[in-house]
Amino acid sequence: MRVLIVGSGGREHALAWKLRQSPLVSEVLCAPGNGGTAAEGRNVPLKDADIPGLLRFIREESIDFVVPGPEAPLVAGLVDACRDAGIPAFGPTAYAARLEGSKSFAKEIMREAGVPTADFQVFEDAEAARAYVRAHGAPVVIKADGLAAGKGVVVAKTVDEALEAVTEMLERKSFGAAGEKVVIEDALVGEEVSFLCLCDGENVLPLPSAQDHKAVFDGDKGPNTGGMGAYSPAPILPEERYEAMADLAVRPVLRVLRERGHPFVGILYAGFMMTAAGPMVLEYNTRFGDPECQPLLMRLRSDLMECMQAAIRGELKGRKLEFTPKSALCVVMAAEGYPGAYPKGLALSGLEEAEAIAPGEIKVFQAGTRSENGRLVSSGGRVLGVTALGENLEQSRHLAYQAVRAIHMEKSFYRSDIGAKALKKGGPA
């Protein structure tokens, strides 16, 4: 099979790397891809949400299977377009992807499905929203309804901050159409954990738990990023709880979508806050997380292509996903300045040396990279996702940082405390 992966991040490199290992896959193509996906197959210069362009290419090149990585092509209807053209694509339709594409839609579905989540109200009118904020008090959370590249959430500590966020989104329209509606919800306190499930519309197979590190600096300081590192499993959500978590937050959502005539196929990612009152859903993503995908796929033993095909065919019942019991940990190396403005074209070296430290146990996934005259240089904010397997979290962490130190990248930085929170607790890693 010739497989087209859509996207250009570390997640897409991990998908390309894993899918290429399947005996069912003859070639992996990636649109637009990066330096890492180019090494796994072939890059195609098409934007990830250019649905007509992608569809033309899929037809012309007789692509057999499509795997959208990020949310944009899902929300823009790539899976629907492929389905209409008779080409299997792994992921939700545009309707089901609204679970990620519209926060008010997600909250409405959660309410209907009885999923525990923060109390909320939806506003389009700035004056009404401000009145609600004043009556509610702080802390309170303001969320732009649509996709805002991870920047549309303000956890306001004061009423003034919350009022400012409302005005920014609903009046100054700083998020454009994505901020024409806002969700205002109660602030929750606790530790966050990522819980991803493979879904075929009806059946659900949980993947192991993972934890992301969203803040840019050590100690969870500084602005939020796309994710500075991740590890799996996360001791805060141990394996014996996976089925109960799927019953709480994934199966009920699948039921509601099925009843609406829009079954959810693909990866449903529940972002949980583990509060004192129990787990509550902060958000859904309708795809693999980036960087959670990197440690998760390092641990996956099953054939990913076969799993994706079974999901599309509605044949997950009775299947099992096999994962190594080892821990996997990913450290993101980023360009100085990220998530703000950062330089591009930074030289990179030492990737092979890093992987050679422990062959088969270390993989340097590339995100913002490209090849320039045969030389690898940076082209994005998050540049590499250095991922290692170990017998436990302490070992995967040790090995990942050893690999990071073998890599040279000018003007780069990384968090030095990925996984530290879990180790301090001394939980079973």
Ligand code: AMP
């Ligand atoms: P979301 O895109 O909804 O996951 O929000 C992004 C981040 O904002 C989350 O990962 C949390 O760190 C934070 N956040 C979102 N909703 C809440 C909430 N209700 N209470 C506290 N923090 C939140």
Ligand code: GLY
């Ligand atoms: N790592 C969080 C996300 O992919 O949305």
